[in-house]
Amino acid sequence: MDFTVEVRVELKKGVLDAEGETVAKSLSLLGFPVRKVDSIKLYRIVVEARDEKDAVKKVTDACNRLLANPVIQEYKIAVV
Secondary structure, eight states, rough: EEEEEEEEEOOOOSSSSSSHHHHHHHHHTTTTSSSSSOOOEEEEEEEOOHHHHHHHHHHHHHHHIIOOOOEEEEEEEEEE
């Protein structure tokens, strides 16, 4: 059975978001009244699994091994 799972990966609090800061500066230079930009990655993964719990387990393993750096990032998983 196929399950669609979304993974939201973002930097932990206190970690410098250089990409977000660059985008915020660029938007300000273009005249947009921006105070802050946070860069966030969203992955939508279709995974084959026995059930929803198994799908989350497989995607959690993928996050720990590839999709997120646990030192500086955190992630949230949702079956959609």
